[in-house]
Amino acid sequence: CQWRYLLMCLSVGSVSLFLSPSNGLHSQSLLLDEERGRLLLGARDHIYLLDPDNLAESPTKVWYMYACLECANFIRVLHNYNRTHVYACGTGAFHPTCAFIEITGHKKDGVLKLLSNTEESGRLKCPFDPLQPFTSVLTDQYLYAGTSSDFLGKDTTFTRSLGPPPDQHYIRTDISEDYWINEARFIAAHPIADTYNPDDDKVYFFFREVSWEGNDKSILSRVARVCKNDVGGLRSLTNKWTTFLKARLVCSIPGPDGVDTHFDQLQDVFLLPTRDDKNPIVYAVFTTSSSIFRGSAVCVYSMADIRAVFNGPYAHKEGPDHRWVEYEGRIPYPRPGTCPSKTYDPRIRTTKDFPDEVVRFIRFHPLMYRSVYPLTGRPVFTRVKVDYTLTHIVVDRVLADDGQYEVMFLGTDVGSILKVVSITQENWSTEEVVLEELQVFQNPSPILSLEISSKQQQLYVGSREGLAQVSLSRCHLYGQACAECCLARDPYCAWDGHTCARYIPASKRRARRQDIKNGDPAMQCWDTEDSIVEEKILFGVQSNSTLLECIPKSQQARIRWYMQRPGSERREEVRFDDRVIHTERGLLIRSLHASDAGVYICVAQEHTHFTHTLLRVTLQVVTNGQLDRKAKPSDDSAGGLHHGTESRQRYKDYLRAMSSPFSSLEEYCDALWLDKRPLRVRGRGLGNGKWKHIQEMKKSRNRRHHRENPLFLKFIAYLYSVHR
Incomplete structure (x- = not known):
């Protein structure tokens, strides 16, 4: 992929x-749009038209929407208005702006054209702040948006605008x-039909808000709805x-004493379609608001x-300082919240025909x-x-x-993605299995948007770093x-007889x-033994640390470590303590003892x-006695003298290497080569900055700071054991 439009495209395996190499894409x-085979990305100051099949291809066209030296325009609204036009809104350097964009051509040669005569204010359609939670949906050419109406974000509202004239x-x-x-934080909005009568169609939206129960302040998650054919009241609520x-x-976990653990802050909502579009x-993803207990739940x-809750009793509050209680008075006709319908x-025929008592009731009893x-009474x-x-x-x-599964x-x-499958067992209990945890971006940047294409x-x-395309199957x-x-x-994924490959239901393979x-290979695979x-x-060197790395491919595996000592056929389970630690990547021994040698x-x-x-790891420990062992005398005095001098020099080099601050053998050898060159040669051709850097390296070596690099230590220990 080439550098184009200040962007970089990479393709690594299934990702x-x-x-963006500069200020981020956001x-x-x-x-x-799977029907038309295109993917639009709203980012900072730009909208990109991408190929959904392969992000590694450079975008065909880029449209620069707004220019500002000090601020930026973050695109927050992108909706298909019809087959040829897209409605887009951005923060506009804290002055929200909206416009229509015309798309012509196919995905390979598509063209984005801003219709400048359609530019209008984006207030109450798009937030002022690029990081403020916000939602919008465009249906039947009407835009429904949940956002703030002011710069400070205090007045939050759910609005409807646009529409055919x-x-x-x-x-x-x-x-x-x-x-x-x-003080709402809007999360999602979806049009959902309640009945087969289009007059009953509604828009459901999800948000969290600040709630006061007397003097008690809390954050609660909500689901709300409005009728599509609502045009406001005649004399009240105009x-x-x-x-x-x-x-x-x-969303809570029931406690043993009737006290539930609540996940009260709604973060995201996804609607999984069924055969019935109405259901x-x-x-929904929730987090806790407590500073003591931090957690997330689905x-x-x-x-x-x-719908049963919306058809149930209303809540009533006498005043701002009172608590909500169940309303037990007379409910006016037609039932408040019902859509007008013949x-x-x-x-x-319209909401303007509602009696005044219906409008007054809905105003104080929403x-x-x-x-x-x-559904399960607790998080899944x-x-x-x-x-x-x-x-x-x-x-x-x-x-x-063996059935149908929902993968989350x-x-x-x-910046990571968790791949989780929900498995229902025979006793109707639900088991959630983490299949994979993928760090998508190198820097730990929060995920800002997530879309899935089953097709x-x-x-x-x-x-903030960019956009990633990840294959759903990474077998x-x-x-x-x-x-x-x-x-x-x-x-x-399934085993096809040769490799772990993508499972295709239509294929017929006996293997x-x-x-x-159950995930039981003993019942499925014949080669388990x-x-x-x-x-x-x-x-490993005595008194130094070492890591025996062992990472299972199965996320559900529980690792156990056993040790077999030299000369013994019996293996015993490794006991963990402050010195021997079990980590996610393997067995960490912080300080090696001579008794740690054996087969793990x-x-x-x-x-x-x-x-x-x-894995079977044979650990050999180089003891302090082996390091201090002197060379044996030789019959040949000259040869013995030469051998002793060579051994002492090798021993000095070994100790020097052990105490060096370098992380690899190549760095140590390069520094040693520079150190042994004549002073006149060493200074030739080197600038002051580089020579100063070499001097600093020598100073750091003389201080004998020891960097415990396991690979480096193992290699030096191996060289010493071979040449001793």
Whole structure:
């Protein structure tokens, strides 16, 4: 890939990167159009038209949207308006601006053209701040957006704008912090039909907000809805929603004493389609607001449960300083929150025909009394006591040999992606298995956007660093054996008799092996007893540290270490303490003893109690006595003198190498060569800066600072054992 448009494209294995070498892309908005085969990326000051099949190809066209020496225009809104036009909005250096873009040509020779005569203010359509949580959706040529109306982000509102003329009805939520929306952070918005009658179509949106219960302040997650045909009230709530209702989303772990652990801050929402368009499955990512307990969770909800809450009792609050209680008074007709439809009442054709008591009721009773709880009553996946939080989610439904599975791809605030599969066992309990944890970007930059293409079998990950394209199936990571492929439990992969490859349901291969539900290679693979065990020989120096590296390919494996001492056929399990530590990468011995010499066996125990040996390491310890051993006298005095001098010189070189600050043998040899050259030759041709650098290296060597580089120490120890 060539440098074009100040960008760099890389392709490494199953991951392609679209990077910026200077000030970052800030990939916050993605528009994936699988029907037309194009991917639009909204970034800093630019919109890029990319090939969704291969990001490694340079973008065909780049449109520079805004120029400012001190500020920037971060593209936050990208929506298909029709087959040839896209509606785009950006922060515009804290002056939001929107415009239409015309797209002509195919993806290989596509052209982006800004229609300058369509530029308009983006206020209430796009946030002022590029990092502020925000959501928007464009449906039926109307733009629904949840954002702030002011620079400080205090007045947050959910609005509708655009629309085909002459039906351009601008409408927003009421400015009422105590009842409607208070300091909201909008997450997602989706149009969902409730019935087969188009008059009942609604837009559901998800957000978190500050809630006051008397003097108690808390952050709660919400799901809200409005009717698409809402045009506001006639005398009250003019140009305001008259069908706005909201309910609390609960994601918590039940406690033993009835005290639940709540994940109360909503971060992202993904709707997984089903055969019924009216009932998608709602996946939501939550985090905790507590500074003591840090964790993330994924909860799953059904639209049937959400609708049941909106059809239930309303909440009532006497005043700003009171708490919400269940409303037990008379409910006016038609039921507040119902969409106007000729089917229900021919006299009510629009929301302007609502009786005044219906509008007054919805103004002070927008909250439902009951909350929405997850399908399983608890999260389906949690992450606690880790150094990252979950921020984004997309889900793919995968057909495997033993059933259908939902695979979750979870983005984090450190730039990594977790690949998790949900497995339902025979007793209807759910098991969540982490298949892979991939660090997409080199720098730990938070994930800003996440899109999935089931058609292309690709995942698109955006961050400040750039945009990455990751293949959904990365079967080559699971090794070259049937057992390793089976133990991975990845629905995308199966053993085809030769390698771990992509599983294709239509293919008919008798040698194909896959077991997602149990992951038991003993039932699927015939070569489990004949697997080849890797063997290594490792040298270590007494009182120094060494690492016996052993990383299983299966994410569910539990590693056990055994030791077999020299001259013994019995192996014993390694006991861990402050000196011998079990890490994710292997066995770390912080200070080697002479008694640590022996054969170390790394054994992986899987969830099915299937065990297999991964590695055998023979550890040889170079003791202090071997280092201090003197050369034996020789009959030939001259030869003995020469041999003794050579041994002493080699011993001095060995100690010098051990105390050197260099991380590789090449660096040490180069410095030694410079040190032994005559002073006149050493200074020739060297600038003052470089000569000063050499002098600093000599000073650091004379200080005898010891850098414990295991590979370097092992190599020096090996040389000493050979030449002694």
